[in-house]
Amino acid sequence: MNKIRFTVVVLFVFFYAHAAKVDTIQVYSKSMGKYIKSCIITPDTYKKSKTRFPVVYLLHGYGGNYATWVQSFKDVASQVDLYGFIAIGVDGNTSSWYFDSPIDSSFKYETYITTELIPFIDLKYKTIVSPNARAITGLSMGGHGALYLSFKHQDIFGAAGSMSGGVDIRPFSEKWDVKKRLGSIEDFPENWEKNTIINMLDLVQNNKLKLIIDCGVDDFFIDVNRNLHNNMLSSKINHDYIERPGKHNTEYWENALKFQLLFFHNFFKDFSN
Template sequence: MKKIISHIILLLLAFNVSAANVDTLVVFSKSMNKEIKNVVITPNSYKKNGNAFSVVYLLHGAGGDHKAWLGKSPDIKTYADQYNVVLVCPDGQKTSWYFDSPIDKTMQYETYISKELITEIDKKYNTIANKEHRAITGYSMGGHGALYLAFKHPDIWGVAASMSGGVDIRPFPLKWDIEKRLGVYAENPEVWEQNTVINLVHLLNGKNLKFLFDCGVDDFFYDANLRLHKKLLERNIPHDYIERPGGHTNNYWNNSIKYQMLFFSEFFKNTNNE
């Protein structure tokens, strides 16, 4: 009897394991003249010639690479199956900040992700190639990157999110190699002002992008996120904002992505019903 029970438990566990497929896609970036690796996770239901899929882009934080999300949140593989979406995790270099650097031509990650990568993903995978079925999010540096790219390119992403995002880089002039991407703050203040998320709110009209951002109240980016929230309220820009206990940790991000995937899924469903 014990053996039978054990077999039943093993079978149940087997059925609960994600059936999503994890691939590595290498894309040549013309803007940077180099090859870049990207993790692509397709759901078990994925078929090259079947129904097309919505796509969620996941950006990593400083120090990470294309495999970072698999380590931070192994559950993302199950979300590909649960929500029937394709997940794309690009390598944004350790500290690219997802800018097109005006001083380093080897760091053109805005162009790479918003143009080159999306073109390749839509070419090689069975995707719904429009903004209504394309989402982007990230943690920390990736949270900045997700909102930065979505605010600047609302024609590409219909929905976006950020968790623990560095949405105002100006208080950190000596951190995370930002000065290597934009120049020293004291010498290039206008470049920093033009490339911090909190100063890109003027690009939003309240209709061209649906977005969510959250941050733990113990996070060193909490103040910046709260200020962004208040600025959006002042401008009457619709958005979802969440703050909860927690710091700049894997546990926080692993919890946060659950809510954000639901947010994206609801957006995709509502788009289908329109």
Template sequence: MKKIIVVFSMFCITLSMYASKVDTLLVHSEVMNKTIKNVIITPESYTNNGKAFPVVYMLHGAGGNYVAWLGKAPDIKAYADTYQVIIVCPDGAKTSWYFDSPIDDAMKYETYISKELVSKIDKSYNTLADSKHRAITGYSMGGHGALYLTLKHQDIWGAVASMSGGVDLRPFPKNWDLEKRLGVYATNQENWEQNTVINMVHLLDGKDLKILFDCGVDDFFYDANVRLHKKLLERNIPHDYIERPGGHTNAYWSNSIKYHMVFFNDFFKTNLKKD
């Protein structure tokens, strides 16, 4: 009986170690004239009158929604406590690709996330509201979105990561509603060229932005990630690139996010020392 009590007590202690709070925040988008749901995870130590925290934004993939990360990597609730950060998981619609669609005014997720949501988060929570304490990551479509948003808004995010990211959209003209967002490739080539991450490297100066991306060697986006890595090397843009066994799977993303959080934690710690 004593052994059972000891084991049960240890189990309870383990559960209490991570007591982050998960909420749903409704944010009205003026640019799309609709209300959007977002998961917000605050660490146990968070109080409305307490200290300010760095913020990590996590974007879901095609077909997902604002709760997708909780299902694919439940440990993110513990990471909010471990790394003392606020985690924000926006709803990016099933196939928004996180840009402002040049052909569909109902899909303006670049403006929503980079302006409306970030502003709302900083007004509603105790955040360290600058790029030195703000990071973003995502898987698949969300990996594209994280890089896309950061490359265009380096004043907002100081660190970015991507896992299994669709960093070159052009090889997939018939997939994931991309034609609905960018138009048919044959007659809208400029839309595709301007809104694919691998063509946006010219926006980087190689100075302050911290970049990490990874992809499984069995992933259908693997070739594009290798090409992005080589392009960054050619341009002398500092970055971390990792490839490991695995495909386009939940198991891969659940493992990958652990490394992204360490990367972001190092970034935040370095900047907190400078503050």
């Protein structure tokens, strides 16, 4: 078994009113041959506590990065303090879509997150190493990524969410560099069919994974989210589904994230009792 290679570089630290701590680390990805940054948010109680903590992984959208969650979401640190878990802002490049590209071997973000980043976090931080204490969510491209990774890796994640997620990428084949990761939809239709969320529901028909899906009614992804919701109902897949007034923007996601983190807090609490 290969040893996990890592370096930790503290690049910035912020202190909030609730005293949650934010660090940036770099983790070496053997699968991609480079160091990748992550943002680690630990609650005020972390340093002195002898207990271990649940973890929520946060996936940014197209064009974002690991620091999106502290740069654009003003309440994340206070929510981490309130609920007492660790939050990890993952870097998925600007347009990885969080899977292993079948046409570009330099993009292996599924492998990186599931076999490199998470083992590193569990090794270096006081985490509860169990899917019952590990959740993942994201916005837009990250919403796709969170459902994709959780559907395929229920041995790692026990709960997952999507905010304004691109849950069916096929109608958007010319946008957001997806074809750079999958090839064109005309030449590689099987890549698109295999890697879109709405076609992966057979993986979660066991209802093992706890799911929350959220999208604004004025979002360009609302139709694909509604289709996913209806297909999940038809397949009797348990999930929370929320629609509210809102567009594809940070204002909507700041509100949506509060619902998602409360959902994960309740999930963790149920398994700790």
